[in-house]
Amino acid sequence: MTDFKTALKELSSDVKIKENEPLALHSTFRIGGAARYFALPESEDQLVAVLRAAKLSGERHIIVGNGSNILFSDDGFDGIVISTCQAKKISVEGDKITALCGASVIRTAIEAQKNGLSGLEFAYGIPGTVGGCVSMNAGAYGGQMSDIVIETKYYDIEKDKILVLNNAQQNFAYRHTVFTDHPEYAVLGSTIMLKKDDPAEIQARMNDYMSRRQEKQPLEFPSAGSVFKRPEGYFAGKLVEDCNLKGFSIGGAQVSEKHAGFIINRGNATSKDVLCLIEHIKNTVFDRFGVMLECEVKIVGNV
Numbered sequence: 001m002t003d004f005k006t007a008l009k010e011l012s013s014d015v016k017i018k019e020n021e022p023l024a025l026h027s028t029f030r031i032g033g034a035a036r037y038f039a040l041p042e043s044e045d046q047l048v049a050v051l052r053a054a055k056l057s058g059e060r061h062i063i064v065g066n067g068s069n070i071l072f073s074d075d076g077f078d079g080i081v082i083s084t085c086q087a088k089k090i091s092v093e094g095d096k097i098t099a100l101c102g103a104s105v106i107r108t109a110i111e112a113q114k115n116g117l118s119g120l121e122f123a124y125g126i127p128g129t130v131g132g133c134v135s136m137n138a139g140a141y142g143g144q145m146s147d148i149v150i151e152t153k154y155y156d157i158e159k160d161k162i163l164v165l166n167n168a169q170q171n172f173a174y175r176h177t178v179f180t181d182h183p184e185y186a187v188l189g190s191t192i193m194l195k196k197d198d199p200a201e202i203q204a205r206m207n208d209y210m211s212r213r214q215e216k217q218p219l220e221f222p223s224a225g226s227v228f229k230r231p232e233g234y235f236a237g238k239l240v241e242d243c244n245l246k247g248f249s250i251g252g253a254q255v256s257e258k259h260a261g262f263i264i265n266r267g268n269a270t271s272k273d274v275l276c277l278i279e280h281i282k283n284t285v286f287d288r289f290g291v292m293l294e295c296e297v298k299i300v301g302n303v
């Protein structure tokens with residue numbers, strides 16, 4: 001086996017690589033130990049080169065966007081973390097926007113508004129990348145990525161091929177897609193189709209969604225958003241609140257007083273604190289309501 005850095009140098013010499021990079025700096029939870037390698041490709045070609053080099057080296061690897069739906073272990077990740085955040089080009093053509101996987105979805109929503117394109121307002125305030133949001137089918141306020149994505153280009157690491165899927169082929173469901181089923185697929189970029197509308201009206205809707213977030217969500221603390229998926233027929237936050245768990249904490253991890261669906265980092269939370277709190281919430285809700293909550297947040301590494 002070739003080592004990762006040598007393999008990458010041969011494929012693409014100018015990709016930025018950091019070693020022993022603290023993952024807490026790359027997660028909105030502000031939690032996580034060091035990654036042995038942290039790669040920052042800036043283009044589709046560089047991203048594919050990093051994925052090829054990772055495969056050639058036989059190292060464990062994971063692709064991440066803005067780390068806004070991830071709990072990294074305090075023990076870090078003994079392998080390659082590939083951050084897409086620098087592969088962030090956005091282009092607008094008529095009523096379509098094509099964005100590389102690392103483009104911020106908030107920035108994409110702003111770009112849409114400037115061009116008088118409506119449909120992405122719901123995502124204004126979701127702190128993820130286009131790749132992360134498409135792969136999770138992120139959604140809010142009645143909208144979701146599956147409503148607007150017409151095409152996604154991805155790299156199949158196993159087959160070493162770049163392929164394209166239309167909307168139906170992405171198997172979009174609630175916080176679920178073909179990409180959540182296939183970790184060997186890396187989203188390279190997506191094209192969304194929007195509708196012409198008055199920029200002022202689009203801006204007004206974006207402002208409304210943002211102020212609703214500011215009012216209801218604990219945005220002043222690090223978190224990974226809603227911890228649990230919405231169980232059929234219930235709201236996770238309401239179940240947690242009805243168990244009187246608002247404000248309950250383990251170590252530095254606390255159920256938000258403002259929104260019981262969020263776990264916040266009070267400043268010194270460890271990944272173990274968060275995981276123990278998740279277990280406690282799941283057990284309490286199950287004992288009281290017979291509903292087993294499922295985590296929306298992805299847990300990476302041995303927590």
Ligand SMILES: Cc1cc2nc3c(=O)[nH]c(=O)nc-3n(C[C@H](O)[C@H](O)[C@H](O)COP(=O)(O)OP(=O)(O)OC[C@H]3O[C@@H](n4cnc5c(N)ncnc54)[C@H](O)[C@@H]3O)c2cc1C
Nearest residue numbers: 065066067068069128129131132133138139140187224225
């Ligand atoms: C304050 C706050 C509010 C939030 N509000 C919402 C909300 O309203 N609605 C909502 O749905 N979510 C919300 N989230 C959660 C989060 O922002 C979304 O899940 C978002 O889609 C994650 O994007 P990301 O780029 O940060 O992905 P990451 O957290 O980096 O990764 C998430 C998953 O996607 C995978 N992934 C990332 N990029 C790629 C890629 N290019 N190819 C393949 N797989 C990839 C990762 O491996 C991981 O499994 C919120 C989070 C916070 C902190």
